[in-house]
Amino acid sequence: xxxxxxxxxxxxxxxxxxxxxxxxxxxxxxxVINPFDEYAVEGALQQKEAxxxxxxxxxxxxxxxxxxxxxxxxxxSDSAILVSDPALGAVDSQGAAKLLAAAIPxxxxxxxxxxxxxxxxxxxxxxxxxxxxxxxxxxxxxxxxIKVDGGKATxxxxxxxxxxxxxxxxxxxxxxxxxxxxxxxxxxxxxxxxSKAVIPQWSLADLGVTAPxxxxxxxxxxxxxxxxxxxxxxxxxxxxxxxxxxxxxxxAEKVL
Amino acid sequence: xxxxxxxxxxxxQKMVRDxxxxxxxxxxxxxxxxxxxxxxxxxxxxxxxILGLCFPVRYGGQGMDYVSLGLACEELEAxxxxxxxxxxxxxxxxxxxxxxxxxxxxxxxxxxxxxxxxKLGCGAFxxxxxxxxxSAVQTSAKRDGDxxxxxxxxxxxxxxxxxxxxxxxxxxxxxxxxxxxxLSSFLVDLHSEGVKTGDLHGKxxxxxxxTGWISFSDVKVPVANRIGEEGEGFKITMxxxxxxxxxxxxxxxxxxxxxxxxxVKYALERRTFGKMIGEHQLVQQKxxxxxxxxxxxxxxxxxxxxxxxxxxxxxxxxxxxxKFATEAxxxxxxxxxxxxxAYGFSDEYDAERYLRNSKGAVIYEGSSEIQTLxxxxxxxxxxxxxxxxxxxxxYDEAFWNE
Numbered sequence: 031x032x033x034x035x036x037x038x039x040x041x042x043x044x045x046x047x048x049x050x051x052x053x054x055x056x057x058x059x060x061x062v063i064n065p066f067d068e069y070a071v072e073g074a075l076q077q078k079e080a081x082x083x084x085x086x087x088x089x090x091x092x093x094x095x096x097x098x099x100x101x102x103x104x105x106x107s108d109s110a111i112l113v114s115d116p117a118l119g120a121v122d123s124q125g126a127a128k129l130l131a132a133a134i135p136x137x138x139x140x141x142x143x144x145x146x147x148x149x150x151x152x153x154x155x156x157x158x159x160x161x162x163x164x165x166x167x168x169x170x171x172x173x174x175x176i177k178v179d180g181g182k183a184t185x186x187x188x189x190x191x192x193x194x195x196x197x198x199x200x201x202x203x204x205x206x207x208x209x210x211x212x213x214x215x216x217x218x219x220x221x222x223x224x225s226k227a228v229i230p231q232w233s234l235a236d237l238g239v240t241a242p243x244x245x246x247x248x249x250x251x252x253x254x255x256x257x258x259x260x261x262x263x264x265x266x267x268x269x270x271x272x273x274x275x276x277x278x279x280x281x282a283e284k285v286l
Numbered sequence: 287x288x289x290x291x292x293x294x295x296x297x298x299q300k301m302v303r304d305x306x307x308x309x310x311x312x313x314x315x316x317x318x319x320x321x322x323x324x325x326x327x328x329x330x331x332x333x334x335x336i337l338g339l340c341f342p343v344r345y346g347g348q349g350m351d352y353v354s355l356g357l358a359c360e361e362l363e364a365x366x367x368x369x370x371x372x373x374x375x376x377x378x379x380x381x382x383x384x385x386x387x388x389x390x391x392x393x394x395x396x397x398x399x400x401x402x403x404x405k406l407g408c409g410a411f412x413x414x415x416x417x418x419x420x421s422a423v424q425t426s427a428k429r430d431g432d433x434x435x436x437x438x439x440x441x442x443x444x445x446x447x448x449x450x451x452x453x454x455x456x457x458x459x460x461x462x463x464x465x466x467x468x469l470s471s472f473l474v475d476l477h478s479e480g481v482k483t484g485d486l487h488g489k490x491x492x493x494x495x496x497t498g499w500i501s502f503s504d505v506k507v508p509v510a511n512r513i514g515e516e517g518e519g520f521k522i523t524m525x526x527x528x529x530x531x532x533x534x535x536x537x538x539x540x541x542x543x544x545x546x547x548x549x550v551k552y553a554l555e556r557r558t559f560g561k562m563i564g565e566h567q568l569v570q571q572k573x574x575x576x577x578x579x580x581x582x583x584x585x586x587x588x589x590x591x592x593x594x595x596x597x598x599x600x601x602x603x604x605x606x607x608x609k610f611a612t613e614a615x616x617x618x619x620x621x622x623x624x625x626x627x628a629y630g631f632s633d634e635y636d637a638e639r640y641l642r643n644s645k646g647a648v649i650y651e652g653s654s655e656i657q658t659l660x661x662x663x664x665x666x667x668x669x670x671x672x673x674x675x676x677x678x679x680x681y682d683e684a685f686w687n688e
Contacts, residue, residue, distance in 0.1 A: 101297075215334060216301050217334075218298065218301075218348035219348070221294055221298055221301065222687065225297060
């Protein structure tokens with residue numbers, strides 16, 4: 031089975047993101063593979079192990095995003111492709127879906143496309159459904175477990191309210207959640223392979239498409255309002271007195 | 287001169303960091319308090335290939351270079367010293383010594399098991415009556431046909447009760463003119479009859495690690511398990527210390543980094559006299575010292591890794607790295623406690639564990655005093671690097687990955 035795993039490069043989860051001049055900035059914090067996408071790679075590799083076949087990591091982003099693809103390779107993906115073009119400006123989720131959906135048929139013979147449930151940066155979680163829509167493939171979202179049998183994929187969807195089992199014929203788009211299993215660490219053999227890998231880069235011309243025009247644009251980006259916090263140390267002779275004083279304060283401030 | 291790390295190095299660093307941070311950091315306080323080994327550490331390090339990182343694939347290793355070994359040790363000790371200790375004794379003292387001095391047959395038989403993490407190794411040199419003075423070991427090995435009969439006791443041995451094999455130095459010739467010329471090295475199967483092992487408790491630090499003793503009572507060791515020639519034991523042990531000390535130096539560098547990181551975090555949180563303590567110059571001075579020491583320690587150990595990759599002797603460079611990094615890690619942890627004030631005195635924070643863990647490495651694998659003598663010895667011409675019969679193989683990417 032040929033499986034594509036779509037990944038994105040995002041600022042490290044510990045990066046402090048601030049808004050400046052309408053743009054998000056995270057200083058010199060490292061860029062990493064989107065943590066949710068590590069689960070997607072794990073899910074894809076599990077399917078490869080169960081069914082045989084190959085896993086191809088696909089990423090849309092600047093040239094630096096090759097580092098994120100190398101992580102997917104080191105985890106065990108067989109190959110990687112970067113879609114990148116200087117003509118690409120801001121790409122919204124629909125634009126990203128159109129580009130990914132142009133790359134997937136070019137790879138050819140793909141039976142499953144796996145995504146992480148969302149990205150850590152924009153976090154809309156929309157690209158997955160939009161890609162499925164452009165491809166015209168069924169979407170099996172929030173999968174905590176995937177089983178493929180007889181040209182059909184059955185997934186156990188995991189969400190707050192409970193679980194649901196659904197299935198669809200292949201090819202299909204699947205998004206995975208953490209229940210799929212902890213992402214494996216890159217193996218040293220994988221690291222060596224990834225560090226030497228020459229990752230092909232596909233331009234808009236290679237895909238035969240033009241830069242998509244964003245349908246959603248960001249009108250403003252502001253930092254959260256700073257909170258005015260004052261700190262008061264409550265003192266007393268005994269713990270009981272301190273507790274009483276604290277309880278009175280909490281009631282007076284109408285916290286409870 | 288190129289100071290940059292390769293993509294391979296950076297990915298190795300991140301992988302080992304992720305393992306230590308995800309799997310060990312959340313439980314380390316609990317086991318350190320209980321003074322019990324973390325049950326999963328060695329198993330996971332074996333499964334993930336960390337224990338056999340720098341050995342050729344043909345011998346069950348992962349095919350990475352010696353710089354990667356140092357980087358891994360830095361990441362491991364940044365979380366807890368017991369992880370790096372496993373690298374020092376299993377990888378450094380035992381497996382690398384075997385890789386340097388073993389015959390092809392010995393490497394195929396023993397190194398393959400050790401590098402793949404299927405078996406664990408340790409180094410057994412110190413005795414109740416001798417540590418730094420290796421030439422004074424009392425453990426005896428008497429030849430009896432195709433065997434040697436070992437008797438004696440080894441003390442302060444990391445992984446004594448966990449290891450399958452120990453690289454042991456013992457006296458084969460009590461009449462040798464120079465005591466050091468009467469020693470030989472053996473890879474002893476610790477499951478042999480007559481071997482007893484046990485754990486030592488009440489240690490100041492590395493409480494989540496395993497430290498113990500080994501006693502040999504008429505233990506039959508096949509001649510095939512002798513590493514090197516008879517009488518080469520002292521040289522082999524010293525060469526092994528070059529490898530062990532490299533892991534100690536790179537690990538201690540990680541401990542400096544850990545002390546710096548917790549200090550910076552706390553200095554930006556805690557307020558006194560109306561401002562963050564990080565704004566007080568005396569706190570800044572301590573943090574600046576940690577920054578500087580980390581950088582120096584890192585450059586020193588990376589140079590050793592590079593020398594090893596080139597196949598050059600690194601005894602002096604290793605001595606600098608080991609002495610500097612272990613002493614600086616002790617100072618950094620001590621100042622980290624000072625920055626944390628009373629909280630630093632509590633095991634609620636990590637700094638006190640860093641201090642307790644740092645002290646051992648200033649003593650073992652050649653105390654700071656021994657390192658000083660080594661360095662002065664080179665300067666004064668009392669010491670020089672003489673060619674060894676067997677050198678540690680230089681890193682050869684093609685051979686390593688065949």
